[in-house]
Amino acid sequence: MRNGVFIIVAAVAVSALAGSMAFAKPDQVDGFNVPEGRIPQQIKDNRYPRTYFPGTEQLGEAEMRITALGTGMPNQSPSNVAASFLVELGNGESFLFDLGTGATDRLAGLEADYSRLDKVFASHLHTDHVGDVAALWVSGWLNGRYTPLHVYGPSGSSPELGTKVHVDHIREAWAWDVTSRTGILPNAGGEIVVHEFDFAKTAVIYEENGVKVTAFPAIHIRDGSVSFRLDWNGLSFVFGGDSVPNKWFAKEAKNADVVVHECFFTPEQWMAIAGFPYKRAYWVTSQIHTPPEGFGKLMSMVKPRMAVAYHYWNHRDIELEIFERVRKTYDGPLTMSDDLTVLNVTREHIEVREVTFNHEAWPMGTSKAWDSAPRGEPATALMSEWLREGQLEGVIPPPTQPMD
Ligand SMILES: [Zn+2]
Numbered sequence: 001m002r003n004g005v006f007i008i009v010a011a012v013a014v015s016a017l018a019g020s021m022a023f024a025k026p027d028q029v030d031g032f033n034v035p036e037g038r039i040p041q042q043i044k045d046n047r048y049p050r051t052y053f054p055g056t057e058q059l060g061e062a063e064m065r066i067t068a069l070g071t072g073m074p075n076q077s078p079s080n081v082a083a084s085f086l087v088e089l090g091n092g093e094s095f096l097f098d099l100g101t102g103a104t105d106r107l108a109g110l111e112a113d114y115s116r117l118d119k120v121f122a123s124h125l126h127t128d129h130v131g132d133v134a135a136l137w138v139s140g141w142l143n144g145r146y147t148p149l150h151v152y153g154p155s156g157s158s159p160e161l162g163t164k165v166h167v168d169h170i171r172e173a174w175a176w177d178v179t180s181r182t183g184i185l186p187n188a189g190g191e192i193v194v195h196e197f198d199f200a201k202t203a204v205i206y207e208e209n210g211v212k213v214t215a216f217p218a219i220h221i222r223d224g225s226v227s228f229r230l231d232w233n234g235l236s237f238v239f240g241g242d243s244v245p246n247k248w249f250a251k252e253a254k255n256a257d258v259v260v261h262e263c264f265f266t267p268e269q270w271m272a273i274a275g276f277p278y279k280r281a282y283w284v285t286s287q288i289h290t291p292p293e294g295f296g297k298l299m300s301m302v303k304p305r306m307a308v309a310y311h312y313w314n315h316r317d318i319e320l321e322i323f324e325r326v327r328k329t330y331d332g333p334l335t336m337s338d339d340l341t342v343l344n345v346t347r348e349h350i351e352v353r354e355v356t357f358n359h360e361a362w363p364m365g366t367s368k369a370w371d372s373a374p375r376g377e378p379a380t381a382l383m384s385e386w387l388r389e390g391q392l393e394g395v396i397p398p399p400t401q402p403m404d
């Protein structure tokens with residue numbers, strides 16, 4: 001009897017799984033892909049839920065949502081993966097500012113619509129700022145992107161240190177992977193397109209659909225680091241990659257709505273964390289990066305509607321000291337960001353919350369547009385004949401459905 005009950009329960013579970021697998025496609029709500037069965041609500045009178053559940057809120061037409069995907073270091077902590085901020089706009093466009101190692105895990109948790117994640121703006125070529133570009137290139141393609149991935153990034157002091165060569169090498173390094181998927185996935189999604197710009201100039205490097213992104217120089221170890229400012233619909237978002245406080249940032253961030261800037265460990269903290277002697281710890285924390293008092297002083301100069309600090313571990317013993325030191329030099333609006341801090345921004349209001357996500361989230365699935373995007377012929381000659389002939393006969397079950 002007990003066995004009989006078990007078998008019935010197991011059968012129901014299997015058929016439920018088979019059902020959801022067969023229909024793993026997003027729903028369309030007002031032209032947006034959302035996970036199946038989820039209906040995003042409009043937020044009225046700034047009455048946001050206490051936490052943000054991905055895919056449950058409709059962005060207002062004049063609203064910007066900024067999600068910190070990663071706020072940590074090249075040597076990651078499970079609570080803080082490396083640098084990345086996602087900016088979603090009420091016009092339906094999405095922008096990724098940096099995509100450090102681990103950031104794509106956070107996108108998975110957000111159940112992101114990968115067809116919109118087609119632009120990465122790289123502040124510089126440290127792994128904690130671009131380490132997941134190849135991961136997004138391929139996982140986004142599998143998860144619904146049927147157009148190329150565009151990477152915008154700075155030149156270096158010589159061509160081989162610039163973003164173009166970096167992306168060209170990503171393309172070459174992953175040739176085995178990408179060419180193996182030819183014909184199975186949409187052709188265009190397998191392309192990665194690089195847009196290198198002069199790191200030394202303040203210049204508009206992207207302008208489409210009322211969105212303008214300006215890049216300007218940053219001071220970080222060597223030539224080839226920048227920061228960005230995004231302007232849209234009267235709202236501004238400024239993203240500082242790694243840098244010591246500098247005159248370009250002070251100018252471009254002045255009075256902006258949301259200003260994100262690195263806020264590094266103190267020299268003493270870095271001595272304890274990394275085992276560096278004071279001189280080297282000071283060099284790293286205060287001459288390559290911006291320590292907390294420097295972050296505060298810079299924000300006192302630029303006076304944003306909201307200052308956002310990142311690039312440290314939010315472990316309690318570290319974070320409290322960083323916060324106290326920032327407050328010695330800045331008393332304005334402040335968000336000490338950790339991974340999955342989310343800011344909703346309109347001209348009247350800024351809401352700061354944390355994301356609550358499902359750790360067993362599935363990708364929302366591809367779309368009809370992805371299904372019908374042009375594909376080449378499946379690659380058939382990638383394997384030697386002798387290798388194919390080594391397959392054991394009669395082990396793989398034959399097809400159970402028509403193959404045409
Ligand atoms: Zn960094």
Ligand SMILES: [Zn+2]
Pocket residue numbers: 124126220242
């Ligand atoms: Zn860096």
